[in-house]
Amino acid sequence: MRFFTREENIGGIEVHDAHIRVALLSFNKKTNVVGITALVEEPLPAGVITNGVVVKSELLVQALTRALKKMPTKLRFAIVTIPAESVFHRIVSFPKTVRNEKLEEAMKLTVGFQLPRPIEEVYLDWEKNEGVDANEVLLATVPKLVIDAYTAAFFAAGVRVVAVETHPMSIVRSLQTRAGEQSLLVSREADQVTVAVIEGPLLRFVRTLPGFIASDEKLLLDEIERIRSFYEAESKRSINNTYWMIEGEHAHGASPLASLTQDNAQVIGLFSKHPVVAKNPCAWFAALGAAMRGILPRKEDTIISLMPVGTEEAYTKQKALVFSEFIAALCIGFSIFMIVLYAGAWGLLGYIQQGFSERLSTLSNIPMPEDAVQLQQRAHALNESITNTQALLSQMKRWSVVADVVEQARLGFVAGISITNVSISTGPGGVISVRGVAATRDQLNTFKRALETADVITGVNLPLTSIGQRNNIAFTLTFSIKDPSLAKYQ
Secondary structure (H helix, E strand, C coil), X not given: CHHHHCCCCEEEEEECCCEEEEEEEEEECCCCEEEEEEEEEXXXXXXXXXXXXXXXXXXXXXXHHHHHHCXXXXXXXXXEEECCCCCEEEEEEEECCCCHHHXXXXXXXXXXXXXXXXXXXXXXXXXEEECCCEEEEEEEEEEHHXXXXXHHHHHHCCCEXXXXXXXXXXXXXXXXXXXXXXXXXXXXXXXXXXXXXXXXXXXXXXXXXXXXXXXXXXXXXXXXXXXXXXXXXXHCCCCCEEEEECCCCCCCCCCCHHHHHHHHHHHHHHHCCCHHHHHCHHHHHHHHHXXXXXXXXXXXXXXXXXXXXXXXXXXXXXXXXXXXXHHHHHHHHHHHHHHXXXXXXXXXXXXXXXXXXXXXXXXXXXXXCCCXXXXXXXXXXXXXXXXXXXXXXXXXXXXXXXXXHHHHHHHHHCCCEEEEEEEECXXXXXXXXXXXXXXXXXXXXXXXXXXXXXXXXEEEECCCCCCCCCEEEEEEEEEEECCHHHHECC
């Protein structure tokens, strides 16, 4: 049962306009240590992602498939981090007295007034941050069509999306900044630049600068400075740091890229010694940040997810979907096996039948021997002779029955009786006559009584002859068989 209920690995996948990066972390509950299991990068053709929107879905699926094949272990679930261009972020503040259920109700009432699009056209979520003076909520919304395109591509590549967030959200998690620290985060997306203001782990402001500003160094620095000044004036708090997440370029302003790389290696600390991360830490902040969210228990993941359902519910549904797909594949495989087995048995029977038919055909074509007709005629004649013999035997009398009766009577009961002749008449009743000589009159009478007690004969008759003669008496005795069938051959 554990096979179906065990927790699956959840990786972090960053989708950029120029690449896909996959990170998978492991967490040892006994030692409380997080380690990198895999880091995979796959280039993405130009034009697949434009302004944070999937334009060429098929190419995205192909790139995802190639990236997943490089993984040392199969990845079924992922936290996906996407560009921030198409996502709307806003901080909504409430008094400290509005908390828990009241905060949830207040957000539901005010959310419709904060959105740039109709609520039925977007996916939205919010994340609470209880500050010192107020309860602040980060609200994020994105058009449904944008997210549906991403999730469809990942589904086609065999990955179930557990949650969707933006690059700034993932990067902030990787930075692991100190609570209360105000920082500026600058990252490049294609020909655009995203500027975010973060306070500790919370995003407070996100803006994507268009291409004509991002491509002009002076305009870019001026706009970043205006954002800094605006935020400090509104919040009455100073920005302490600027993180430049610009791969392969020299950073602008007060934080050069060389020191940034060193600082980020110290901040991320946990992964700084990994050879892939050490080469270019800025490249892996988003993917690693998403992967860090993946190792969180699903019940504790209350972070913003730009999907129709929350992360726990999404994970549960995706696991159920994977399980149902497994059962469906099992049933299909078993059905195919049974079909192949049935086809094999049918083919074997057909082969045997064909061989039998060919054998019969071969036997039927064998020429008959020259003397076969004569042998067949002789066999018929022999059968007729046997039939006639059986008929004759059934009509013949079995003299042995009569002989046995008389001999048993003579030997078993009487001495001095000599049988000279036994005859059976052919007339009705089949009377049997026994002639002989008795030594004495008493022996003759005893012989008669012995015949009368026999079970198979009846009607014993001994005529009185030579009454005066006492010794060597000639006699003729007659009797019949009770059941005439006993005297026939069966």
